[in-house]
Amino acid sequence: MGKPIIxxxxxxxxxxxxxxxxxxxxxxYEFREISLQKNEHKTEEYLKKNPQHTIPTLEDDGKCIWDSHAIITYLVGKYAKDDSLYPKDLYKRAVVDQRLHFESSVLSPRMSRMFTFGPSNKDPQALESAKTAILEAYDFLEKFIGSNQYFAGDSLTVADFSILATFSTVINFVPAEQGKFPKISSWLDRLTKLPYYQKANGEGLEKISAFIKKMSS
Structure with a gap:
């Protein structure tokens, strides 16, 4: 059996x-770069693996899974040494799932909307509305953490990874001021200290942050 391919x-x-x-x-694992600009996600070969032509896609032992939330819970279930990142306890798992659904249905779509405000779309009212929606999402996140260290309790879970990747991107558009959102600011600082943060999130984040800056200028 070969390595899982992302x-x-x-x-x-x-x-x-x-x-x-x-x-x-x-x-x-093996990582295979898929260029959206070159439409590599719409090739016949890729569509056989993922007919929705989205990224990421995981290929493991000849089987393919897509949607990041499905992939990360699968990886923990199959390869992790314990269930701490995605608990088997039904209540704890439900909390993690809720946070994952929040990322997919609230935080990520509100971030995606910001990418529409390029040089050809400078509607100030629409832009202000989009920023307000993101600030509302930050307020929810602040409440989710509460007195905990992480988004689903006092230990790291895949909910933190999903939110981290999106949150660290969206703050390029709408900063989360520490004075207004001290809990998520502390959480972000904590996660940037993970030994694998730079390799897994920081390098890609630097690239997209540069693109956002150029897009917004």
């Missing part, structure tokens, strides 16, 4: 959430 680009927060999980569990 298809994608580290410009994508969803891909980076998978890389964070893979590094956290010490997974020996």
């Amino acid at each position: 298809y994608g680009t580290d410009l994508s927060p969803a891909v980076r959430s998978v890389l964070l999980t893979a590094h956290a569990i010490g997974l020996d």
